[in-house]
Amino acid sequence: MKKNQRILKNTEFSSMISRRKSFSSPAYILYVQPVKEKKARVGISVGKKLGNAVIRNRTKRQVRALIDSVYTFDESFDSILIVRPPFLKLDYQERKEMLDRLHEKASRKFREGKKDEKDSA
Template sequence: MCYFLTRKEEHARVGISVGKKIGKAVCRNQVKRQVRSMIDEVFDFEEPFDLIIIVRPVYLKKSYAENRSELKKTIARIHQKTRGNV
């Protein structure tokens, strides 16, 4: 799940939230590292919006590639929504 707002800084920012339903601290930290890696691959920080990513338990049932492609699709949809507002 992602929330977005028009960016307020010179560059876009990304926040990651991983709840306790994902697992214990070790598992949550691993998920955050994976999501950061995906963001580095997909996000160029020149986007016109800030993003908050909330990781849900279904994340663990999918592979890294599936989660990355879903993130890429989500960012593309957000681009379409913000295109008219920027």
């Protein structure tokens, strides 16, 4: 995941989370909003409940790798991915499947939203 594909500013995190458009699974919470720039961006948040700094940084590296395998960055939405403690108990395949399902739900939601806008126009 390149730096221009990431959401880094606290204000952007706060504004997306305050909109409360989210999808959840045992290991993740995915907040979404329409794209602000040309390409979709993703922010990652790993709380202190997960463990010490070493574990949190390792988790972020693993999540970035998962995001690279699931996202194309041509999506019509920006995302914030919050990692929950059950993430640590899952293996790679389970983590990827959960992220894939959340991504698909969000994609479906935004495709339906665009269809509704076209129908009303």
